[in-house]
Amino acid sequence: MAWFFNRNRHSDPLPEWESYLQHDFSRKRQKKMHLEETRFVVFDTETTGLNHQTDRILSFGAVGILDGKIDLGNVFEKFLVQDFAPAPESIPIHGILPKSTQWGVTEADALGAFLDYIGNAVLVGHHVGFDLAITNVALKRHGCGKLRNLHLDTRDLALRVEHVLRTRFYRPEDYTLDALCERFELTPSDRHTSSGDAYLTAILLLKFMYRLKTRGVETLSELLRVL
Amino acid sequence: MSNTIAQRVFDFLKNYPPFSLVEPEVLKRVSNRVIVHYVEPKQIIFRQGEEPERFIYVVREGAVQLLRTEEEDRILIDECDEGDVFGIRPLLAQQPYALTAMAVEETLIYAINIEGFEEVLNENPKVSFYLATNFAAGVRNQYSSENKGRIFLDRDMLIDSNFKLVEVQSMETSRAPVTCSPDTKVRSAALTMTDNEVGSIVVVNEMDHPIGILTDRDLRKNIATGKYPLDTKVSAFMSKPVVCISPDMTMADVQISMVRHRIHHLCVTETGKPDSPVQGVISEHDLLVIQGNNPAILLKEIRKCKRPSDLKQIREKAETLLRKYLHQEVAISFISTIMSEINDAIIRRAIRLSEKQMLEEELGEAPVKYCWLGLGSEGREEQLLRTDQDNALVYEDVAEEKADEVKKWFLDFSRRVTRILNQVGFEFCPGDMMASNPAWCLSISEWKEQFSRWILNPNQNSILYSTIFFDFRGIQGDMQMTEMLSAHILHSVSRQTIFLNFLAKHALDNPPPLSFFRNFVVEKSGEHKNEFDIKKRAMMPLTDAARVLVLEAGVSGINNTFKRFEKMAELEPQNADIYTSAADAYEILMRYRALQGLKSGDSGRYFKPGELNKMQRLQLRNCFQPISQLQSLLNLRFQLSVLR
Numbered sequence: 028m029a030w031f032f033n034r035n036r037h038s039d040p041l042p043e044w045e046s047y048l049q050h051d052f053s054r055k056r057q058k059k060m061h062l063e064e065t066r067f068v069v070f071d072t073e074t075t076g077l078n079h080q081t082d083r084i085l086s087f088g089a090v091g092i093l094d095g096k097i098d099l100g101n102v103f104e105k106f107l108v109q110d111f112a113p114a115p116e117s118i119p120i121h122g123i124l125p126k127s128t129q130w131g132v133t134e135a136d137a138l139g140a141f142l143d144y145i146g147n148a149v150l151v152g153h154h155v156g157f158d159l160a161i162t163n164v165a166l167k168r169h170g171c172g173k174l175r176n177l178h179l180d181t182r183d184l185a186l187r188v189e190h191v192l193r194t195r196f197y198r199p200e201d202y203t204l205d206a207l208c209e210r211f212e213l214t215p216s217d218r219h220t221s222s223g224d225a226y227l228t229a230i231l232l233l234k235f236m237y238r239l240k241t242r243g244v245e246t247l248s249e250l251l252r253v254l
Numbered sequence: 255m256s257n258t259i260a261q262r263v264f265d266f267l268k269n270y271p272p273f274s275l276v277e278p279e280v281l282k283r284v285s286n287r288v289i290v291h292y293v294e295p296k297q298i299i300f301r302q303g304e305e306p307e308r309f310i311y312v313v314r315e316g317a318v319q320l321l322r323t324e325e326e327d328r329i330l331i332d333e334c335d336e337g338d339v340f341g342i343r344p345l346l347a348q349q350p351y352a353l354t355a356m357a358v359e360e361t362l363i364y365a366i367n368i369e370g371f372e373e374v375l376n377e378n379p380k381v382s383f384y385l386a387t388n389f390a391a392g393v394r395n396q397y398s399s400e401n402k403g404r405i406f407l408d409r410d411m412l413i414d415s416n417f418k419l420v421e422v423q424s425m426e427t428s429r430a431p432v433t434c435s436p437d438t439k440v441r442s443a444a445l446t447m448t449d450n451e452v453g454s455i456v457v458v459n460e461m462d463h464p465i466g467i468l469t470d471r472d473l474r475k476n477i478a479t480g481k482y483p484l485d486t487k488v489s490a491f492m493s494k495p496v497v498c499i500s501p502d503m504t505m506a507d508v509q510i511s512m513v514r515h516r517i518h519h520l521c522v523t524e525t526g527k528p529d530s531p532v533q534g535v536i537s538e539h540d541l542l543v544i545q546g547n548n549p550a551i552l553l554k555e556i557r558k559c560k561r562p563s564d565l566k567q568i569r570e571k572a573e574t575l576l577r578k579y580l581h582q583e584v585a586i587s588f589i590s591t592i593m594s595e596i597n598d599a600i601i602r603r604a605i606r607l608s609e610k611q612m613l614e615e616e617l618g619e620a621p622v623k624y625c626w627l628g629l630g631s632e633g634r635e636e637q638l639l640r641t642d643q644d645n646a647l648v649y650e651d652v653a654e655e656k657a658d659e660v661k662k663w664f665l666d667f668s669r670r671v672t673r674i675l676n677q678v679g680f681e682f683c684p685g686d687m688m689a690s691n692p693a694w695c696l697s698i699s700e701w702k703e704q705f706s707r708w709i710l711n712p713n714q715n716s717i718l719y720s721t722i723f724f725d726f727r728g729i730q731g732d733m734q735m736t737e738m739l740s741a742h743i744l745h746s747v748s749r750q751t752i753f754l755n756f757l758a759k760h761a762l763d764n765p766p767p768l769s770f771f772r773n774f775v776v777e778k779s780g781e782h783k784n785e786f787d788i789k790k791r792a793m794m795p796l797t798d799a800a801r802v803l804v805l806e807a808g809v810s811g812i813n814n815t816f817k818r819f820e821k822m823a824e825l826e827p828q829n830a831d832i833y834t835s836a837a838d839a840y841e842i843l844m845r846y847r848a849l850q851g852l853k854s855g856d857s858g859r860y861f862k863p864g865e866l867n868k869m870q871r872l873q874l875r876n877c878f879q880p881i882s883q884l885q886s887l888l889n890l891r892f893q894l895s896v897l898r
Contacts, residue, residue, distance in 0.1 A: 090259070096365075097290040104257045189890065190828050201890060210886045212315075226259045233292040234360065240294075 040170040043139035050147035052175040057147070058248035062236055065247050067092040067179075068103075068148040069229040071221040072158045075109070079160040083109045084134065087141055088222030090229045091148065097229055103144045104222045106131035135169055138162075142171075149247065150178040153204045153228045179251060181207075181228050184235040207231055260286045263364060266314065270337040272381045273312075280374055289365040290314075293357040299341075302354045306345045309365040313338050316361025317872065320353040333358065333872055359879070431534045433458045436465060436489035440477055443468055443488050454519050454535055457492050462531040464521045466492030471518070493517075500526025501533060512538060549575065549592045556599040562607075562677035565600055569640065569678050572596045576638055577852050586841040587816065589848075594635040600678055601626065601645075601671075602730045608670035612663075620667070621660045624649035625731035629687060633725040634797070634813045638848040641857045643672060643680040644722060647689035648735050651697045664695050687722055698735055702742045709746040712756040720757060721798060724805070725813050740810040747805055754806050758892035761798035766882040767791035777860075785860040788847050792878060796840050799884045802892075816840045832883045839877035846874065 051057070057065075070089035076082035089103035108131045132140075141162075152158045155178055163173045182202050200206060204224060208214075211234050213227055236250065244250055264285035267273040273281055289309070293299060299311065302323055311318075313334050320332045320340060331353055334340050344351045345368065374381070433456045434443050447455050447470075457466040468488050476482050476491045498521045499511060511520060518538040524530040552568055552575070559565045572593065579589045605626055613619065630644035631637040647668055652660045668689035676682055689695050696704065705723075708716035724743060728736035747753055767786070777783055800818035804810075807825055812818050819837035823830040851858025863871065888894065 088258075095292045095294075097292075098287075099257070099260045099263065099285070099290060100287040100367075102257050102259060198893065210889075212882065220258050222258050223262075230290075230292065230362070237292075237294050237360065 041139045043142040044171040047142040060247045063094045066148040067151050068145045069151040069225050071224040073221045086221045088225040090225050105137040107137050150176045153181045155180045181231050188235050188238045263288050275381045284371050287367045291363045291365050293361045295359050297357050299355040300351050304351050310342045311340050312364045314362040317358040319356050319358050322353050431532050438488050440486050441484045456532050464496045464532045466494035467496050468492045496521040498523045498528050553599050556603050562674045565678045580849050586845050593638050598729050604671050604674040605730050622650040623732040625728045625735045627726040628729045629726050630722050633727040639851045640679040642683045643675050644683050644687045645689045646694040648698050648701050651699050706746050709750050709753045712753050717756050717760045727813050755892045757802045758888045759894050762885050764795050767878050782860045786863050789859045793843050795881050836880040839880045842877050
């Protein structure tokens with residue numbers, strides 16, 4: 028089987044990579060965009076562990092947002108076949124058993140579809156840094172470069188919404204996805220599947236954007252502004 | 255099922271008609287194409303007159319108002335919350351939207367694309383029956399314009415029967431009005447007035463239309479001063495034109511009219527205009543007599559009372575006043591000020607009467623200066639109804655050898671005061687938080703020690719006591735003592751901040767009163783099983799939050815919960831929204847509880863959620879929103895997850 032998974036290693040980039048690069052990633056143009064006209068893709072990955080260099084992606088879940096709307100007819104959900112079994116300790120959390128990975132798609136196919144799906148949307152996630160890093164490592168494995176998209180961490184937005192950086196009250200455990208869902212009255216029904224988490228994060232993003240909008244945030248650059 | 259999110263949408267939709275009537279396979283297909291739409295408060299989903307798109311809408315979370323615009327007015331037709339479907343009829347009837355849909359709060363809606371679903375909706379007999387019965391034009395108009403903004407269904411009825419001038423007149427001024435012609439000489443007019451024992455006479459023309467009025471005041475100004483001779487015709491100096499009102503005006507209208515025209519007499523005519531026959535005269539004095547429960551008059555009467563039973567009667571009159579204010583939707587801050595003034599006056603009177611009793615029994619005067627403290631809701635100036643009494647007493651420090659004797663006097667005194675208050679209708683406190691309890695009748699040093707003990711060693715009891723005693727307010731006696739006590743509390747708290755964390759934790763003991771599915775959290779057992787406890791579930795969380803916030807901010811002298819929130823909004827502009835909505839919510843809850851209490855003749859604390867209509871439920875629910883916002887604010891600020 029090894030030849031199958033290694034087919035793209037150190038070789039040509041994924042075919043989707045070329046078309047992905049055709050998108051307009053101009054920072055200047057993008058940042059001027061108003062939030063209602065900006066497409067956001069909120070995504071989450073489930074992985075075999077927490078080391079982005081050595082661990083592998085088991086599933087991608089992503090939802091697109093445009094003008095406050097999430098079209099469930101167009102959400103992204105892929106389970107991956109990996110050439111090694113996930114570390115046993117991660118199974119109880121996400122419920123993806125080694126067996127279930129058998130009906131998934133290859134990493135190359137999943138990444139290609141993901142590139143098609145995101146286009147030049149703003150990528151959003153909760154602690155998005157890790158998901159970006161592990162995706163970039165996977166892309167590299169398939170001969171591609173790093174993602175060019177603008178990105179946004181809902182945890183940072185939460186801090187901004189609650190004015191926390193300016194106070195002495197910040198504690199990390201108050202800013203987990205679970206804690207935020209509780210505080211902003213979301214029903215965490217699908218925690219620990221990547222698309223369930225992505226959906227919850229998307230609703231949080233919408234709630235945060237509304238709150239920031241009441242404080243005058245209208246464009247992408249204002250939203251991305253570091254505190 | 256292609257994705258997990260659509261599965262959740264399916265799980266939700268299958269509980270609500272008409273989707274519950276549809277084959278699961280069809281519904282699953284539909285769920286896969288749902289668009290989840292996040293709508294901001296006040297955002298419009300569709301407008302009246304627009305052509306419908308290919309969607310029907312279901313509220314997933316939040317609330318949506320359906321409004322009809324008529325000329326300038328927006329009339330609320332219906333309010334949809336979780337699981338309610340809207341926008342379905344225009345779509346099926348292929349007509350433009352008859353209503354505008356606007357989100358009231360942050361709302362999630364599912365927009366359901368009816369492509370390929372339309373036939374199912376139309377052909378499935380169960381579904382079409384449901385649609386026919388529920389969405390036929392007019393059927394959903396339960397909340398028509400005349401109910402607009404009306405929270406309590408009995409409101410209009412009460413105003414109709416109790417406060418229209420008609421009733422008032424039949425009771426007090428049913429006599430024919432005293433009139434005269436313009437040519438009447440002043441002297442004979444004055445004689446007529448004297449004979450009829452009235453202070454005014456209406457000057458009418460031959461058709462009985464009022465053209466002027468002559469009052470005692472006019473006679474004083476023009477005749478008694480010698481300005482005109484006694485045989486002058488009344489038309490020479492009568493007041494004119496006459497301000498007229500129609501018989502169906504409310505008392506409030508009458509008062510406003512008098513204030514606006516700076517006059518003391520109004521003429522009642524058939525049509526309310528001067529060109530119709532006169533029916534009567536209403537004077538400012540009549541108004542006061544008729545009302546009989548004008549607060550100023552009540553206060554004056556209280557000060558003259560000699561017996562507890564008289565005080566009780568006046569307090570009952572005050573309740574009529576309260577009922578009237580509530581139904582006329584007078585601002586609750588005004589109502590609570592008035593009611594507190596009346597309560598305070600009653601307490602002061604009870605104190606005065608007790609002091610007199612003790613003098614008569616030769617037990618002497620108060621041995622040292624003291625101050626009578628109102629606690630709890632009385633301390634916060636929020637006691638609209640006669641709930642139980644919470645009070646305490648503080649007196650000046652005395653030499654050790656006299657301590658017992660002094661305390662004995664004050665305890666005897668307090669027992670008398672609390673007994674009188676009980677006779678007036680303020681029940682004894684079941685927890686014995688009264689000045690007659692030796693533990694709550696102390697010298698100022700003892701009080702300070704006690705407060706320090708609570709603050710330095712916070713435990714369940716001391717926190718509970720703090721929530722009652724820290725809202726104290728001096729009612730009678732030496733007010734300096736209350737200032738000293740407040741200063742002492744603030745000082746101790748600033749040196750022992752962990753106390754505030756405990757107090758904040760206590761404020762979170764009662765979680766927001768809505769269950770997962772936005773139902774009211776009802777009592778699980780006991781006498782009030784399945785009833786909603788508005789005090790414990792909705793008001794106390796707000797009171798407790800306000801208290802700990804002002805204590806942390808070092809604010810003293812503001813006891814009232816909504817005034818505390820207003821102060822906090824001033825101090826923390828970044829949280830002003832939360833505080834202002836908490837203040838508003840508290841006012842609505844107070845009003846609701848008072849009305850409920852008047853209706854059921856009790857404290858108004860418990861009611862059955864099922865007995866509320868939809869509007870009432872929605873309004874109460876909206877009051878709960880700030881509770882959870884406040885609680886998460888406290889949770890963060892006081893780092894309470896550590897303590898839990």
